[in-house]
Amino acid sequence: MARSSSAAVPTVRDVARLAGVSPGTVSKALNGQGQLRPETRSRVQAAAENLGFRPNQLARSLLSGRTYTVGVLTSDHFGRFSMPLMEGIEDSLGACHVSTLLCDGRGDSIREQHYVTELLNRRVDGIVVTGRRTDARPSLGRLPVPVVYVLIRSAASHDLSVTYDDRQGTELAISHLLAVGRTHIGYVGGPERHLATRTRREATDDALRAAGLTLRSTDVLIGEWSEAWGRAAAALMANRPRGQRVDGVFCASDQIARGVVDGMREAGIAVPEETSVVGFDNWDVMTEASRPPLTTVDPCLSKLGQFAASQLLNAIEGRELGSGTLLLPCELVVRDSSVPVLTRQAEAASVA
């Protein structure tokens, strides 16, 4: 039923026969090559249209050696982070009429190796490797096609990895907290084993130090990537005597930040009036539902995907692919969780 006309799909020869020309002429006519009489060209086009002719891309690829396909290998299940990334990747590739073959390695290296073989057999023009954790992952090794690692970094320095700049993102957050007048900053991270937790803690420390402040160890809370942990952390912070309480909190994820905001409110601490909170990820589900909406660091994943894919395309075109790790900047998105009313009034006044 759904499988329609079982008539064999037409080839250049069928078109040639109908148009009364040779297969070579059909090819030229349809691809705008060579010198053809306009009348012939349109006759061929009409015949092709008529038969519903679709040039077999396989045959073209076999001949040209290019498939206009890249493989995207996600090492982790494709989660929340892969979505904007894929969007960016498709933006770049789609513009060049390159399709994406999607493979979900699910963190299993056997499965992954199987997919790589599959992709190479299919003669993809290049491969994008992605995955959630920002820690380095094993290199796929030297492959006959260019490979770009994005979001996740390759452990091999001769590979090109592209990710966002965790330190710079953290600096944005801390500068912002300082700019709105905060002087006693705390940090709430995810699990210690995650690189993101450690990098953002260190960068927080450095940024505060550079401003003549310090990140006290008692103001560093390491836990999980959950809202529940954020709430727990807020409760811990709220329990301190008034004089020892932080007035600004940088959270390593929006989920944590939302938990902190909820926890603060429930402990009777006003956000942002008494304490400013900044998150990381710019995940709409969290930033929008939070009360107040979250100020956060946007890792610009879509741009990241776009950039990585464009680098890969360059390499496919024959240009040299760099190596090492490229860091793209994050952006700060200011919402209500960080800017105390006083500061806002001051700004309004200064503008006026």
Add this chain to the structure above:
Amino acid sequence: MARSSSAAVPTVRDVARLAGVSPGTVSKALNGQGQLRPETRSRVQAAAENLGFRPNQLARSLLSGRTYTVGVLTSDHFGRFSMPLMEGIEDSLGACHVSTLLCDGRGDSIREQHYVTELLNRRVDGIVVTGRRTDARPSLGRLPVPVVYVLIRSAASHDLSVTYDDRQGTELAISHLLAVGRTHIGYVGGPERHLATRTRREATDDALRAAGLTLRSTDVLIGEWSEAWGRAAAALMANRPRGQRVDGVFCASDQIARGVVDGMREAGIAVPEETSVVGFDNWDVMTEASRPPLTTVDPCLSKLGQFAASQLLNAIEGRELGSGTLLLPCELVVRDSSVPVLTRQAEAASVA
């Protein structure tokens, strides 16, 4: 640098030369076809290994007429719902060594048509069409390959669409609310224009009627798919005089349900002791962060994807593809937002 040995990739001929046999023999040896002397076979395998030979899938496909590739066309940006769906699709396809070519139509029909052409030119074996809204979408029309619509339904009755059973899912939720002793049920939906909002309201109505109860129009709140709306709805419900308050709420999404739970708590109504709340989607981000965790209807999207892909594979193998809309059942996941302590104690007692 990353583009390694520019030595041309080896072909069957290279392997044949090295093994001292003919190309035909190489093919037989590597594919386990025909009658070969074991010694020859292993010699060929060694030669292939040696050269790092990878059979060109393009050439095989050109010959066999099968690409072992299916196109996945998502009409909506691939969002939260597409992820588990894709996982299921890959499960089925991967088991049969079929790869997925991913296309994001972004709801733009021009773009979509472009992708369909692209997929057909690439000679995919079949196409899966998916998208977020459950309303019907225009059919792709009759294509030379089988097509399955999943999650989203095709407007053409001769197409096969597979989605989950909204009504049955709703019945699960309502039966559960009744089973835990609730008698005054309310419904909080998303926007009226969304089919899901309407279907779930109607099914709620029917299920209550069947139990000798009614869904009063004042207990139906239609709004948005957000937590904020859930909170607002809870506030409205909480404002009623005590005797007119619902004791059970079915929400058309987990986001709404979480908002309702938060709103109830903040209005001083205990969940689940005073009021039971049930959501829809089984979206971990919401169900887990909610206090208490949400009881919800799981549309089993992963299974749905698996099923749809397996139907497509059947059709590719030549079996008849059905038509019309196939509905897969939802499952109820019971957590703490719906079961009053009294009921739990009673259950424990009855087990003992």
Add this chain to the structure above:
DNA sequence: ATGAAAGCGCTAACAC
């Protein structure tokens, strides 16, 4: 048990 040859659908180079 192995080799030779034809051909999948297309394009590019060379005839005419």
Add this chain to the structure above:
DNA sequence: GTGTTAGCGCTTTCAT
């Protein structure tokens, strides 16, 4: 201008 030919890499008869 258009037709003819060869060949991309592989598999599959059909000989031997």
